[in-house]
Amino acid sequence: MIEIKNITKTYNTGEMDFQALKGVSFTIKEGEFVAIMGPSGSGKSTLMNIVGALDTPSSGQYLLDGKDVSSLSESELAKIRKEKIGFVFQSFNLLKRTTVIRNVALPLLYTGMPKDQRLVRAKEALASSGFEEDHYYHLSNQLSGGQMQRVAIARALVNNPSLILADEPTGNLDTKTGEKVLETFTRLNDKGHTIVLITHEYDVAMHANRIITIRDGLIEKDENIKH
Amino acid sequence: MNWIDLFEEIYWSLSANKVRSFLTILGIVIGIGSVIAMVAIGQGAKDNIQASIQSVGSNLIIITPGAQRGVGSQISSGRGSAQTLTQADADAIKSSVAFIQSIAPELSRRYQVTSRGKNTNTQIIGTVPEYPDVRKVEVTDGSFITSKHLSSNDKVAVIGPQARDDLFGIDAMAVGQSIRINNIEFKIIGVTKAKGGSGFSNPDSNIFIPITTAQRYLAGDTYVSTISVEAQDQESMAAVQQDITNLLLQRHKISNPQAPDFSVLNQADIVASASSITNTFTILLASIAGISLLVGGIGIMNMMLTTVTERTREIGLRKAIGADRKDISSQFLLEAITLTFSGGVFGIILGWILSLVVAKFAGINTQISLSSVLLAFGVSALIGVIFGYYPASRAAKLNPIDALRYE
Ligand SMILES: Nc1ncnc2c1ncn2[C@@H]1O[C@H](COP(=O)(O)OP(=O)(O)OP(=O)(O)O)[C@@H](O)[C@H]1O
Numbered sequence: 133m134i135e136i137k138n139i140t141k142t143y144n145t146g147e148m149d150f151q152a153l154k155g156v157s158f159t160i161k162e163g164e165f166v167a168i169m170g171p172s173g174s175g176k177s178t179l180m181n182i183v184g185a186l187d188t189p190s191s192g193q194y195l196l197d198g199k200d201v202s203s204l205s206e207s208e209l210a211k212i213r214k215e216k217i218g219f220v221f222q223s224f225n226l227l228k229r230t231t232v233i234r235n236v237a238l239p240l241l242y243t244g245m246p247k248d249q250r251l252v253r254a255k256e257a258l259a260s261s262g263f264e265e266d267h268y269y270h271l272s273n274q275l276s277g278g279q280m281q282r283v284a285i286a287r288a289l290v291n292n293p294s295l296i297l298a299d300e301p302t303g304n305l306d307t308k309t310g311e312k313v314l315e316t317f318t319r320l321n322d323k324g325h326t327i328v329l330i331t332h333e334y335d336v337a338m339h340a341n342r343i344i345t346i347r348d349g350l351i352e353k354d355e356n357i358k359h
Numbered sequence: 360m361n362w363i364d365l366f367e368e369i370y371w372s373l374s375a376n377k378v379r380s381f382l383t384i385l386g387i388v389i390g391i392g393s394v395i396a397m398v399a400i401g402q403g404a405k406d407n408i409q410a411s412i413q414s415v416g417s418n419l420i421i422i423t424p425g426a427q428r429g430v431g432s433q434i435s436s437g438r439g440s441a442q443t444l445t446q447a448d449a450d451a452i453k454s455s456v457a458f459i460q461s462i463a464p465e466l467s468r469r470y471q472v473t474s475r476g477k478n479t480n481t482q483i484i485g486t487v488p489e490y491p492d493v494r495k496v497e498v499t500d501g502s503f504i505t506s507k508h509l510s511s512n513d514k515v516a517v518i519g520p521q522a523r524d525d526l527f528g529i530d531a532m533a534v535g536q537s538i539r540i541n542n543i544e545f546k547i548i549g550v551t552k553a554k555g556g557s558g559f560s561n562p563d564s565n566i567f568i569p570i571t572t573a574q575r576y577l578a579g580d581t582y583v584s585t586i587s588v589e590a591q592d593q594e595s596m597a598a599v600q601q602d603i604t605n606l607l608l609q610r611h612k613i614s615n616p617q618a619p620d621f622s623v624l625n626q627a628d629i630v631a632s633a634s635s636i637t638n639t640f641t642i643l644l645a646s647i648a649g650i651s652l653l654v655g656g657i658g659i660m661n662m663m664l665t666t667v668t669e670r671t672r673e674i675g676l677r678k679a680i681g682a683d684r685k686d687i688s689s690q691f692l693l694e695a696i697t698l699t700f701s702g703g704v705f706g707i708i709l710g711w712i713l714s715l716v717v718a719k720f721a722g723i724n725t726q727i728s729l730s731s732v733l734l735a736f737g738v739s740a741l742i743g744v745i746f747g748y749y750p751a752s753r754a755a756k757l758n759p760i761d762a763l764r765y766e
Pocket residue numbers: 143144145150152170171172173174175176177178179222764
């Protein structure tokens with residue numbers, strides 16, 4: 133369960149401080165499928181990084197499964213990222229000059245799983261993100277934007293995390309592949325995984341059962357969707 | 360991460376960045392290789408010079424006229440420019456100083472030498488039968504001067520191979536032929552073995568005649584220009600040197616031992632002064648090598664720092680997907696160690712090959728010293744580890760988002 137209480141985030145940009153989040157509060161229960169919407173620069177990615185334990189808020193409280201994240205040590209945070217969270221970056225962040233399969237299996241390297249098992253899991257994750265099988269051994273920097281996006285999604289799924297955070301996972305995909313990826317998220321959600329995704333498209337957001345709209349670092353709307 | 364995963368990760372990381380890995384290793388190879396080669400050459404040159412000094416004779420004490428003016432100037436100052444040593448001095452040393460193996464006074468001067476049309480200007484050494492023992496001269500053809508030649512002032516000569524080549528043609532038969540020294544005819548009775556050397560003081564150009572003949576027919580007096588003394592062993596050198604000094608001071612009636620009219624030079628002094636020259640030489644080479652090590656080090660540093668941006672992002676990503684600081688540090692430290700270690704091994708091989716090549720083409724007996732290997736290896740390992748590991752460990756301290764955003 134994610135409990136965000138009055139979180140702010142201020143970036144220090146040389147002369148001026150910029151407040152990207154101005155006091156955001158919400159709770160996401162286990163098993164929810166939440167879409168976060170909002171105009172560019174409204175603070176969606178900033179919020180997502182905090183929820184993903186990649187960044188720390190300037191003030192406010194973040195409880196993940198009851199634990200105060202800001203009080204955790206660095207290696208406890210690493211452990212949470214490794215075991216609980218799958219993160220799809222808006223800019224993919226793949227390892228350069230490295231094969232697709234190694235990129236996807238990378239998170240498992242730090243879990244101590246044997247190598248053959250890691251490869252099996254990586255292939256499963258690639259299949260469920262709809263990645264072409266004959267490209268598994270291509271280098272990451274030789275892929276199209278959409279292919280990179282699916283590799284990034286597969287990498288987020290590979291450790292079977294209970295919480296999947298995706299920053300515009302369908303932004304670079306055509307409608308058909310996008311649909312396939314969203315089906316994967318829906319299927320994972322049905323299996324009990326909590327999913328939070330950021331999107332600009334209302335069609336995509338409609339796959340979720342709750343939409344949180346952010347504007348200028350504040351929550352503008354928080355609505356449930358009946359399917 | 361277990362060890363196999365760690366090594367596999369390093370393997371992938373290094374082979375995904377072949378140029379970077381290669382240039383880093385190259386920097387280390389050049390640095391280590393040049394230090395090892397330079398020090399080996401310096402050491403070899405030093406041994407070479409010492410060996411050629413030893414070949415002049417062992418346990419040798421050289422007495423020359425004129426006051427001592429330091430080792431270097433003594434050698435270059437004209438012998439016989441001061442005429443203070445006499446045949447009687449040599450005889451007195453021989454009869455009253457203990458622990459002397461043999462003693463060879465000589466009277467040397469340059470004269471014009473001619474033979475059937477050819478002529479040369481060379482060093483004529485009037486000396487005694489003991490000279491070959493004391494100064495390590497060997498006779499290949501014929502024989503050296505005997506005491507009989509000495510007592511009857513015979514006009515006989517033993518010539519060096521270079522003098523023979525100059526006067527009779529290369530490798531010509533010289534024994535039995537005649538030469539004219541200062542227009543006096545001498546019969547050749549022997550040829551000495553080549554020692555090597557060149558220029559003004561080439562020992563192979565020397566011509567030896569009986570000292571009595573030299574004094575009587577060439578110089579016209581009984582002064583000597585050098586007395587070479589061979590002590591019985593290394594231990595008696597100091598005592599012999601002291602006794603000779605005391606005896607000559609007394610014979611020359613000099614009361615102030617600080618102002619003698621002769622100098623007694625120990626071979627060890629010559630070795631010491633030559634060593635100090637070769638030490639300077641070795642230091643020079645070592646500094647050049649040190650500079651190459653530094654340049655190599657800067658190369659490594661440059662490689663490591665230019666990739667910091669990319670590596671920082673990589674570290675950010677690895678942290679974002681669950682690596683903790685220990686995983687990151689062990690990977691990057693081991694990576695730096697792998698690079699410097701393989702560079703070090705190739706560097707040692709390169710240094711070794713270089714010194715072999717120099718040994719072959721320059722005729723220097725190069726010697727690879729363990730300390731230079733250790734020093735070079737240590738320095739480059741330190742550079743590699745510091746500049747490979749330090750940026751990585753700094754990046755590992757950033758939070759993942761800051762590392763991913765690093766410019
Ligand atoms: N590292 C940073 N330093 C300074 N300012 C930042 C930083 N990251 C984000 N910002 C600013 O914070 C604001 C929110 O950025 P954020 O990336 O959260 O927007 P976003 O809602 O994800 O936009 P988009 O839809 O374009 O991805 C922006 O105005 C941005 O300029």
